[in-house]
Amino acid sequence: MGWFPGYAINLETGERLNMAFGENSWMLTEKGRDMVWNPTSNMYTNQGGILFGGQQYIYVFGHNNDDPAHQVRYDAGALMHTKLAKTSSTTPLDPDKRDIFQDAMWASIPLVTPGHSLLESEVHVRLRVKRAYAKNYSTTNASDSASSTTTPVQLNHNRPMYTFSLSDLRVTLNDHDAAKNALDLINVVPNPYYAFSEYEKNQLFTTIKITNLPEVATVKIYTLNGALVRTFKKDDPKHHWIGI
Secondary structure: OOEOOOOEEOOOOOOEEOEEEOOOOOOHHHOOOOOEOOOOOOOEOOOOOEOHHHHOOEEEEOOOOOOOOOOOOOOOOHHHHHHHOOOOOOOOHHHHHHHHHOOEEEEEOOOOOOOOOOOOOOOOOOOOOOOOOOOOOOEEEEEEOOOOEEEEEEHHHHOOOOOOOOHHHOOOOOOHHHHHHHHHHOEEEOOOOOOOOOOOOOOOOOEEEEEOOOOEEEEEEEOOOOOEEEEEEEEOOOOEEEEO
């Protein structure tokens, strides 16, 4: 059993997964024979030979079922250790290796960044794969009143199917409190205006923007002492630009 400073979690099930790492025992200068996961930052030898940090590969194993011939739930690698330790002539090692590695989900060749040391920081790797939803989960039973039996019925051709309702999200009309609260969403940007905004194309433009207006609205602009400066009407779903 070796040592590895990390863990793997299945994002779909939340369970911890078994892991393993390998070493190249021929690479003594790359720490390849000490039973510790400690890759280097060396990619190649001076002659162009492959080092890959001592070839200390990381393997993450899936949990497909509880068949002892395959990976079981997380057991700190105990089953793998047992299978890989079988070296007798009556129990060849190769079939056990295949049983182990056929459940490998991910494999990686880690390297230390040049100029840095191992374990000086934490690393989070998130691997997500886009895949189709599994079929054969939407079958339900339908009753036959004539024969008092139930027969399987495949809904949506036995593909995933979900139902939902928008009854709580329907539009309400004549709700004065909601209309009043919606006024709080209306803003003038930028505010305050310092003779420049990002909406202006050049120095000849003086422009602000009123956001979150309803589709139909009448806007009146006043001075601080209450004098009406401008009135304009809006009748479109877009934001409104105002030259000042």
